[in-house]
Amino acid sequence: MDFVRAYHPPTLLLVYQALNVIRSMMYRMRNKKSTYSNSHMEEEKEDNTENISNDYAENIVNEAGQPVKEDNENTENTVMNSDASLSSLSEQSQITDLTNLEIQDIEGIGPTTAKKLREAGIFSVMDLAVAGVEDLAVDINASKDSAASFIMAAQKLLRESDVLNKEFITADTALKKRRSLLRCSTGSSMLDDLFLGGIETQAVTELYGEFGSGKSQICHTMCITAGQPTELGGLNSGVIYIDTEGTFRPERLEQISSNRNIDPVQALQNVAVCKVYNSAHLELIVKNLGKYIDDYNAKLVIVDSIISLHRAEFSGRGTLADRQQRLNAIMHKLLRISEIYNIAIIVTNQVQSAPDTFFGDPTKPTGGNVIGHASTYRVYLRKSGENRIAKMIDSPYHPYSEVRFTVNEKGADNLDEGKKSKK
Numbered sequence: 001m002d003f004v005r006a007y008h009p010p011t012l013l014l015v016y017q018a019l020n021v022i023r024s025m026m027y028r029m030r031n032k033k034s035t036y037s038n039s040h041m042e043e044e045k046e047d048n049t050e051n052i053s054n055d056y057a058e059n060i061v062n063e064a065g066q067p068v069k070e071d072n073e074n075t076e077n078t079v080m081n082s083d084a085s086l087s088s089l090s091e092q093s094q095i096t097d098l099t100n101l102e103i104q105d106i107e108g109i110g111p112t113t114a115k116k117l118r119e120a121g122i123f124s125v126m127d128l129a130v131a132g133v134e135d136l137a138v139d140i141n142a143s144k145d146s147a148a149s150f151i152m153a154a155q156k157l158l159r160e161s162d163v164l165n166k167e168f169i170t171a172d173t174a175l176k177k178r179r180s181l182l183r184c185s186t187g188s189s190m191l192d193d194l195f196l197g198g199i200e201t202q203a204v205t206e207l208y209g210e211f212g213s214g215k216s217q218i219c220h221t222m223c224i225t226a227g228q229p230t231e232l233g234g235l236n237s238g239v240i241y242i243d244t245e246g247t248f249r250p251e252r253l254e255q256i257s258s259n260r261n262i263d264p265v266q267a268l269q270n271v272a273v274c275k276v277y278n279s280a281h282l283e284l285i286v287k288n289l290g291k292y293i294d295d296y297n298a299k300l301v302i303v304d305s306i307i308s309l310h311r312a313e314f315s316g317r318g319t320l321a322d323r324q325q326r327l328n329a330i331m332h333k334l335l336r337i338s339e340i341y342n343i344a345i346i347v348t349n350q351v352q353s354a355p356d357t358f359f360g361d362p363t364k365p366t367g368g369n370v371i372g373h374a375s376t377y378r379v380y381l382r383k384s385g386e387n388r389i390a391k392m393i394d395s396p397y398h399p400y401s402e403v404r405f406t407v408n409e410k411g412a413d414n415l416d417e418g419k420k421s422k423k
Contacts, residue, residue, distance in 0.1 A: 101124070101125045101157065101158075101161065102124075102125070103117055103118075103122070103123075103124070103125060103128065105125070105157060106125065106128070106150065106153045106154050106157055107153050107156075107157075108149060108150065108153055109150060109153070113140065113150075116139070116140040116141070117139075117140060119139075120136070120139035120140055121139075121287065121288050121291070122136075122139075123291060124290065124291075124294070125154050125157055125158060126154075126158065126163075126290055126340055126341065127290040127291065128150060128151060128154040129151065129154040129155045129158055129164075129336075129340055130290060130333065130336040130337050130340050130341075131147075131151055132329065132332075132333065133147050133148045133151065134147075135287075135329075136150065136151065158340070163340075164340065165177065181200050181201050181202060182200070182201045182230060182235055182299070182342075182344075183195075183197045183198035183199065183200045183201070183233075184198050184199045184200075184201075184222060184225060184226050184233065184234060184235050184299075184300060184344055185198045185222075185225045185228075185232075185233030185234065186198060186199060186218055186221060186222060186225070186412055187218070187221035187222065187224070187225055187256075187260075187410065187411045187412040187413060188221075188405045188412045188413055188414050189414055190403040190404065190405050190414050190415070191218070191390055191403060191405055191412060192233075193403065194379070194390055194392060194398070194401060194402075194403045195377070195398070196398060198233060199222065199300075199344050199346060200344060201235075201299065201338065201342050201343055201344045202338050202339045202342055202343075202344075203338055203344065203345070203376035203377060204331070204334055204335050204338055204345045204346075204347060204374065204375050204376050204377075205344070205345070205346050205347070205375070205376065205377045205379070206306075206346075206347050206348075206349055206365075206371065206375035206377065206378045206379065207219075207346065207347070207348050207349070207379050207381055208348065208349035208350070208351055208365040208366075208378070208379075208380060208381070209351060209363075209380060209381030209382055210351050210363060210382065210383070212383060213381040213382055213383055213388060214381050214383075214388040214390075214405075214407050214412065215304070215305075215348040215381055216245075216247045216248075216304055216348065217407045217411055217412055218346075218381075218411075218412045219241070219302045219304050219346060219348065220248075220249070220252050220253060220256060220411055221256055221410075221411030221412045222239075222300060222302070222346065223239045223241060223253055223267075223270075223271045223300075223302070224253060224256050224257050224260060224262060224267050224411070226238075226239050226270075226299065226300040226344075227239065227262075227266070227267055227270040227271075228262070235299040235300055235344070236299075237297055237298060237299035237300065238270050238271070238272060238296040238297045238298040238299070238300075239270060239271045239272065239296075239298055239299075239300045239301075239302065240271075240272050240274070240289075240292055240293065240296060240298045240300070240301045240302070241271055241272070241273045241274070241302045241304070242274045242276055242282070242285060242301070242302065242303045242304070243273060243274065243275050243276065243304055244276045244282060244303070244304065244305055244306075244308050244309050245304060245305055245308050246275075247304060248273055248275075248304070250268060250273075252411075253267060253268055253271065254267075254268065255409055256409070256410060256411040259409045259410045260410055260411075272292070272296045272298070274292075276309065278309055278313065279309040279310045279313050279314075279326065281309075282303075282309055282310075282330070283326065283329070283330060286330050286333050286334065287333070289301065289333075289334075289337055290337060290341065293337070293341055293343065298343065299342075299343045299344065300343065300344050300345075300346070301334075301337075301338075301343060301344070301345045301346070302345075302346045302347075302348075303334070303345070303346070303347045303348070304347075304348045305347070305348040305349055305350055306327070306330070306331070306347040306348065306349055306367070306371065307327065307349055307350055307366050307367050307371070308350060310323050310326060310327055311323075311350065311366060314326075324367075324368060324370050327367055327370050327371060328370045328374065331347075331370065331371060331374030331375070332374055334347070334374075335374060335376070347371075347375070349365050349366060349367060349371060350365075350366045351363045351364060351365055351366060352364055352365075352366050361382075363380075363382070365378070365380075372394065375394070376395075376396070377392070377394065377395045377398065378392075378393045378394035378395070379391065379392055379393060380393045384404065386406070387404055387405065387406045387415060388404070388405050388406065388407060389402055389403070389404055390402060390403050390404075390405065
């Protein structure tokens with residue numbers, strides 16, 4: 001107002017005051033109209049509510065004038081479905097959080113280090129968590145202490161995201177987690193009994209035996225069973241088959257799936273095969289295995305066999321130490337991958353004869369103590385006429401026992417007279 005009096009003539013001042021009066025009147029009229037419309041709408045809602053309640057009361061009364069009892073099953077089902085949907089949504093949110101984790105989310109890793117990690121073939125937090133300290137230090141041109149801190153930070157982030165267990169848990173919690181592990185059927189219920197339910201995840205299972213003992217046949221059969229739903233003994237996932245001996249045959253998969261009444265086309269599409277030509281190629285595939293597991297949604301990885309290439313390329317005592325160290329790195333990498341990615345890993349191993357054995361079976365697995373210590377479960381396969389015998393050699397909790405099975409058009413299958421014998 002002072003501004004108007006000082007710089008505008010009296011006529012303009014009157015016009016300004018008139019505009020203020022008109023503006024205030026319009027504001028009052030608008031408020032009255034909105035109040036009337038809101039009250040009118042509330043009255044209509046009350047009338048509609050009364051009509052609906054009256055109609056509902058009339059509908060639930062039968063012709064005899066007695067009220068009909070309401071069925072609470074629908075309500076209970078609705079509540080259960082809502083709870084199930086909430087739990088599934090929470091699981092999906094956890095999966096989404098896991099997929100959204102990036103390397104730069106790890107404490108201490110910036111854009112420059114993340115670029116070096118990607119150039120080294122490490123694209124995710126889980127890839128970094130399973131990496132080796134020495135290899136990582138060489139790949140990113142850093143010290144071993146820095147590489148170890150990066151790996152520990154990645155594992156810490158996975159623990160905070162509930163992907164990995166805490167560093168210390170009670171035994172009862174560990175037992176609950178063990179009972180919730182997935183198990184994949186071998187195709188033979190007798191073999192499944194030997195493994196107390198099938199090949200389990202978060203473990204490396206070694207199958208060793210001479211040629212024709214059924215190692216590759218069990219692997220071919222599990223390529224089919226792993227794609228089945230969990231309630232049918234499968235993992236409901238893809239399979240990665242790393243072939244180092246040239247023994248993989250897709251025709252065999254087609255035959256096994258057809259005789260088990262499984263769609264052969266879908267079964268073959270569920271298996272990703274990698275033909276490996278030398279030991280360096282195998283080491284590279286194992287190093288980048290985490291990426292392939294994500295690409296093919298695999299819960300089962302088969303390496304057939306683990307030592308054939310190294311055994312051919314590293315001959316003589318002079319190269320024995322180098323060969324064993326390379327095998328040790330591969331086996332421990334596979335073991336870390338099985339635990340962090342929650343997958344089952346099967347490796348087949350060759351055998352050698354011990355000439356100094358005069359009594360008993362002279363057959364021994366190759367690879368020495370390196371493969372023996374790294375394998376979670378070790379099973380010895382041998383021929384018995386037209387049938388096969390599987391014997392549990394090493395396990396943290398399985399009983400030392402053996403079973404008989406056969407190999408036919410269904411792959412690994414039961415014997416009619418097969419019986420489990422414990423020693």
